[in-house]
Amino acid sequence: MEKFRANLMLCAGTGCVASGSAKVHAALRDEIKKRGLEDELKIVLTGCNGYCAEGPVMAVYPDEIFYQKLTVEDVPTLVEEHFLKGRPYQKLMFKEPEKKTAIPLMKDIPFFKHQVLRVLRNKGLIDPEKIEEYIARDGYLAAAKALTEMTSEDIIKVIKDSGVRGRGGAGFPTGMKWEFASKVKSDIKFMLCNGDEGDPGAFMDRSVMEADPHSVIEGMIIGAKAIGAHHGFIYVRAEYPLAVQRLQLAIDQATEAGLLGKNILDTGFDFVLEIYLGAGAFVCGEETALMRSIEGKRGMPRPRPPFPAVKGLWDKPSVLNNVETLAQISPIILNGAGWYRSLGTEKSAGTKVFALTGAISNVGLVEVPMGIPLRTIIYDIGGGPKKGRTFKAVQLGGPSGGCIPESLLDIPVTYEDIQATGAIVGSGGMVVMDDNTCMVGTAKFFLEFTADESCGKCVPCRVGTKILLDILTDITEGKGKESDIETLEDLARDILASSLCGLGQTAPNPILTTIKYFRDEYESHIVHKWCKAGVCRDLTTFWIDEKMCKACGACLRACPSKAIVGEKKVPHKIIQELCVNCRTCYDTCKFNSIRILPAGFEGDPYEFLGIGAAAATTGEKKGDA
Amino acid sequence: MPRLTIEDLKKIKEKHRADFTLREGGYRAKVTVHMGTCGIAAGARNVMTALMDEITKANLTDVIITTSGCAGLCAREPLATVEIMDQPPVKYCDLNDDKMRVIFKEHIMGGTPVEKYGLVVGSETTY
Numbered sequence: 001m002e003k004f005r006a007n008l009m010l011c012a013g014t015g016c017v018a019s020g021s022a023k024v025h026a027a028l029r030d031e032i033k034k035r036g037l038e039d040e041l042k043i044v045l046t047g048c049n050g051y052c053a054e055g056p057v058m059a060v061y062p063d064e065i066f067y068q069k070l071t072v073e074d075v076p077t078l079v080e081e082h083f084l085k086g087r088p089y090q091k092l093m094f095k096e097p098e099k100k101t102a103i104p105l106m107k108d109i110p111f112f113k114h115q116v117l118r119v120l121r122n123k124g125l126i127d128p129e130k131i132e133e134y135i136a137r138d139g140y141l142a143a144a145k146a147l148t149e150m151t152s153e154d155i156i157k158v159i160k161d162s163g164v165r166g167r168g169g170a171g172f173p174t175g176m177k178w179e180f181a182s183k184v185k186s187d188i189k190f191m192l193c194n195g196d197e198g199d200p201g202a203f204m205d206r207s208v209m210e211a212d213p214h215s216v217i218e219g220m221i222i223g224a225k226a227i228g229a230h231h232g233f234i235y236v237r238a239e240y241p242l243a244v245q246r247l248q249l250a251i252d253q254a255t256e257a258g259l260l261g262k263n264i265l266d267t268g269f270d271f272v273l274e275i276y277l278g279a280g281a282f283v284c285g286e287e288t289a290l291m292r293s294i295e296g297k298r299g300m301p302r303p304r305p306p307f308p309a310v311k312g313l314w315d316k317p318s319v320l321n322n323v324e325t326l327a328q329i330s331p332i333i334l335n336g337a338g339w340y341r342s343l344g345t346e347k348s349a350g351t352k353v354f355a356l357t358g359a360i361s362n363v364g365l366v367e368v369p370m371g372i373p374l375r376t377i378i379y380d381i382g383g384g385p386k387k388g389r390t391f392k393a394v395q396l397g398g399p400s401g402g403c404i405p406e407s408l409l410d411i412p413v414t415y416e417d418i419q420a421t422g423a424i425v426g427s428g429g430m431v432v433m434d435d436n437t438c439m440v441g442t443a444k445f446f447l448e449f450t451a452d453e454s455c456g457k458c459v460p461c462r463v464g465t466k467i468l469l470d471i472l473t474d475i476t477e478g479k480g481k482e483s484d485i486e487t488l489e490d491l492a493r494d495i496l497a498s499s500l501c502g503l504g505q506t507a508p509n510p511i512l513t514t515i516k517y518f519r520d521e522y523e524s525h526i527v528h529k530w531c532k533a534g535v536c537r538d539l540t541t542f543w544i545d546e547k548m549c550k551a552c553g554a555c556l557r558a559c560p561s562k563a564i565v566g567e568k569k570v571p572h573k574i575i576q577e578l579c580v581n582c583r584t585c586y587d588t589c590k591f592n593s594i595r596i597l598p599a600g601f602e603g604d605p606y607e608f609l610g611i612g613a614a615a616a617t618t619g620e621k622k623g624d625a
Numbered sequence: 626m627p628r629l630t631i632e633d634l635k636k637i638k639e640k641h642r643a644d645f646t647l648r649e650g651g652y653r654a655k656v657t658v659h660m661g662t663c664g665i666a667a668g669a670r671n672v673m674t675a676l677m678d679e680i681t682k683a684n685l686t687d688v689i690i691t692t693s694g695c696a697g698l699c700a701r702e703p704l705a706t707v708e709i710m711d712q713p714p715v716k717y718c719d720l721n722d723d724k725m726r727v728i729f730k731e732h733i734m735g736g737t738p739v740e741k742y743g744l745v746v747g748s749e750t751t752y
Binding site: 007136 | 646
């Protein structure tokens with residue numbers, strides 16, 4: 001039988017493969033065969049569905065039932081219940097954390113409900129390794145339209161009118177970029193795609209390349225026609241093996257079908273596309289450095305102008321677009337600029353994909369209209385911080401971005417509004433941090449990354465980031481000086497002003513925003529030698545509030561250095577001489593009885609923390625070291 | 626795959642429409658075969674196989690089949706509910722594969738409910 005009564009869309013993105021979807025696939029295939037249902041049910045392996053936190057995930061159509069956390073053991077019951085007997089299997093369905101009742105329909109799950117899919121229109125809906133499935137979803141129709149019915153000017157006009165901006169981070173209008181390159185006269189031009197996603201915690205582009213590789217290729221064909229290029233490269237980091245494999249397969253299929261190569265769709269237009277593997281240097285995401293890397297040289301930026309639209313790859317006019325930007329070109333061509341502008345704001349049109357990670361309930365990939373409040377993304381889609389924790393900050397834009405505090409969560413997500421906070425939209429990495437996060441430590445983490453990844457060409461960036469990092473390290477180790485905050489701010493501004501490329505121009509952002517919004521944490525580290533989050537080991541004393549302690553023994557058993565004493569019904573105590581400040585007891589205690597005090601604390605903790613009835617002393621309250 | 630023309634793109638899209646109707650919604654008719662223990666014991670599987678066979682033969686892309694549990698009236702199984710867009714659902718009872726084929730022709734294709742096999746029109750009230 002050719003017709004299937006149901007399609008089982010099993011996620012085979014990197015996240016779900018890691019959590020075992022390949023084994024589940026094998027088990028599902030065997031079980032369906034065993035039950036004689038192989039002619040009725042079609043299993044489709046899809047790219048990343050986005051809800052990685054609950055993987056492996058599978059959506060069943062037409063029922064629109066969403067299953068999560070599938071295991072090989074669950075497969076026989078699942079097949080028997082749902083596919084043989086027609087009773088969706090409650091145990092594996094999505095449950096709202098508070099309610100504990102199963103909500104089966106995808107459109108009812110808050111994580112999916114608030115999203116609008118344009119870039120990710122095919123995620124979880126097609127098999128990325130089959131070109132027919134992409135074509136069945138209007139694939140290559142936009143390329144056909146661009147090649148047969150539109151001139152270069154027509155294409156550029158639609159893209160300009162749509163207001164789409166580069167999704168790689170800088171947000172430069174795509175139509176203008178194409179227009180510049182189209183006006184330069186040259187026998188050879190290049191159309192390039194930036195798949196060198198380098199921000200820690202970001203995986204938007206990887207997902208698009210894995211789930212819908214043809215959408216990137218189609219965007220490039222249209223761009224090539226607009227600027228008059230006949231050769232292109234997709235620059236992907238070698239750490240993305242699945243993306244590389246699927247892109248290569250897609251290029252091979254498209255070439256065989258006459259959608260790439262010579263005389264595309266018999267229109268006389270030629271476009272040859274190749275993949276170039278990057279070695280994973282962060283700076284190679286910068287356009288001029290990326291082009292040097294493709295040329296086989298060391299990836300270092302060069303001054304602009306001349307801009308790549310005039311002198312780019314091998315000094316030929318070149319356009320470099322990000323994966324996410326390219327993936328939304330074909331629907332704009334098919335549906336028009338007005339359609340694209342129906343979502344988003346005047347200056348930030350359309351949708352943006354964010355990789356939601358960190359201390360949040362629903363880790364995953366989300367696509368939302370621009371202009372919605374940050375709070376909607378974090379609380380409604382992301383489900384807020386994990387149970388028992390409170391929100392502290394959200395880091396936007398990776399190492400180039402900044403931290404946004406709770407008080408600013410109601411700002412709309414647009415390029416301008418986010419930039420006004422000191423962060424950037426960037427490529428879309430969104431790392432949520434809760435009250436267990438030390439903001440000085442966070443700034444240090446990002447500076448470690450940028451100091452390491454600085455290519456070394458500009459002194460302010462090469463030496464400056466190292467000095468920033470040294471100062472931050474001193475502060476977290478209790479060697480901070482009162483003047484450090486001023487020095488950090490001063491130096492950060494110098495680096496911003498005097499670096500050549502985006503790396504140096506943004507690397508100090510994490511420091512500047514954490515000082516701006518969490519200055520008290522810097523001060524408490526420097527003045528009181530107190531890391532209130534209990535992350536910096538040298539600035540912490542763990543102490544058990546004996547009034548809260550239930551003497552359950554959990555911390556006592558968990559302590560690796562046997563520094564906790566106590567017995568049943570006797571409140572426990574930490575012997576400070578033995579304590580290594582590893583924080584294990586703090587994370588183990590279920591009664592919130594372990595508190596964090598400054599390093600070398602002496603005095604009355606109750607009075608210092610302002611909790612409970614203070615002991616009957618009226619002495620000095622601060623016990624700073 | 627041979628080199629494609631723009632016409633071929635449209636043909637491929639048409640060929641895969643059935644799968645995407647399932648995935649995207651937007652179908653014209655939905656048939657629910659009730660496959661509780663009682664339904665299966667009474668032969669619901671043959672009913673469904675017959676229906677799928679008809680749909681395949683007619684090369685339909687806008688009719689979908691789903692299964693559900695026991696409809697509550699085990700005595701009259703196999704049961705199936707036919708819902709045509711914008712019309713109240715019709716429940717059929719005491720089905721076998723031949724009856725299903727008749728329902729397919731007259732109700733799903735023809736638009737007229739088959740009175741002699743029909744049990745009830747509409748659904749129960751739920752809260």
